[in-house]
Amino acid sequence: MLMFLARRLAATVPVAVIVAVIVFLMTRLAPGDPAGALVGNAGTSADIDMVRQQLGLDRSLPVQFLHWAGQMLSGDLGTSYFLKRPVTELVAQRIEPTLSLAAVTIVLSVLIALPLGVVAAWRKGSLIDRILMSFSVMGFSVPVFLIGYVLIWLFALQWGVLPVQGYARLGDGAPVLAWLRHLILPSVTLSVVYIALIARVTRAAMVEALGEDFIRTARAKGLSVPRVLLRHALASAAVPIVTVVGLGIALLIGGMVVTETVFAIPGLGQLSVDAAISRDYPVIQAVTLLFSAVYVIINLLIDISYLLLDPRVRY
Template identity: 40%
Template sequence: MGAFLAKRFLGVLPVIFGVSIVIFLLVQLAPGDTATVLLGPQATEAAKEELRRALGLDRPLAVQYFQWLGRVLTGDFGTSIATQIPVLDLVLPRFVNTLILTAASLLLAIVLGYGIGFFTALRANSLFDRIATSCMLMAGSAPPFWLGLVLVLVFAIDLGWFPVSGMEDFAGDGGTMDLLHHLVLPAVTTALGPAAIIARIVRSGILDVLGRAHVRVARSKGLQRRDLLRRHVILNALPPIVTITGLQLGYLLGGALLTEVVFAWPGLGSLLYDSITARDLPVLQAATLLIALAFVLANIAVDAINAMLDPRLREI
């Protein structure tokens, strides 16, 4: 397993390198000019030129990239152009908040998706299956920002069960319970779409394995139903399900960024929005790189889990 993980990590290094280039170039492609944004439309051409030189923006792109990469590798993401705060101090706390929302959404999507997928598969084509599958389809088709607004209207404003927005009660003493209370609506909003996709994959995956020859053989051995399902159905159905779950993590991160805007969740979403409008390149680059890293790490975790589940993958 150690060798397997080492190989996987080595394998993603070129990916991360490529991602860093794309991130750097994407920001360059965006319209607008940093100096103009910072100094305002009235600024003289000489002043803008002066600023560009100070920020190093007048050098060739390749030089800018490698200077940036060199600093990033030593943990120095620079200073925010707009706020003059060190980028990491700005981005990390927001990133943690986004991770809290993403993790909660992932947990919810897994519990809902795996549970509903599993039981609809065992009762395929029953009334329960049809109702649950339609409900998940509807919930999963709703755009997150619209779903968020509806949930706020019903559960926060009409029923008053949950707070409308934010991450903690300024009047209260904070703490985990308060955080969880604030977490419910944004997590549900972000999780429903991925949960619907996961449920469908789980349902078809379990149904596929149930029809395989080795399950019939296992039944002919006289195993108890619980052992049969655990060892011969779920264990074999999991690898593609885990892969899809890992892919959904990317969607969850993206969805969380949108949800954050609706619920005023102090995560990366609003920071990204602000730094894009301000052309705050260092912040933009650091935030995007962190998200990409999280995605790559999640995929390594998926590969590791699958290798534990399927002996054939361990030998590749």
């Protein structure tokens, strides 16, 4: 077990380095010049060159990367080119809405998708199974922004039961009910694809588990259907389900950018969109690296969870 954990921890180091290099190169090689955006249309070539020198963009890429990497290792994410504020401060202000949206979405998705997948596997080939799987296909097919606009039209514009946009900060003393009401529509929007993914994998894993000999033995002993499904079959299918829940974080991160934009939620996704439009390199690099670090950590936790879910991994 110790060797397993050591290998997984050691593997995160080169991954983190590669991610840092890719993030840096993506920002530098993308079209657009932040110096030109800062100077504006009225600026001259001399003005642009002066701003590039002030920002350190006139240096070679290796020198820029080493300078940025040194800042990152010391905990300094740099200063926003346009807002003139430390990136750590901007991230700290925007992290609560993003974490709230992610947490509510994950909880909602798991609570809905697991029962759907279990029921579909239990009634394999039935009308319920076909309906649930059709919903999964639809969840993958419909764009996130379209789902968001439909929900806004129904629940906000037509029925007026939920707010259209914005976010109520718990850190600013907002009531929990107001916080939750602002998160319902974006969480449901973001969870549709996530629910479809988890439900399909849960169904496939459960169908395979229900065909095993120990399930037939449990049924022969007269165990109830809920006990057979939850205690035996679902426990056996836990590894692929946990894997897809973790890997689905990638879908969640990508959809979060769109969802925060549609619902005007002042989170990290909205911050990254604004930074990309203005070519604010420090903000783009910090937010992208943060999302990448979260994804790497989630995968590490998934690998560690295998030790608890599948004893064979320990040996």
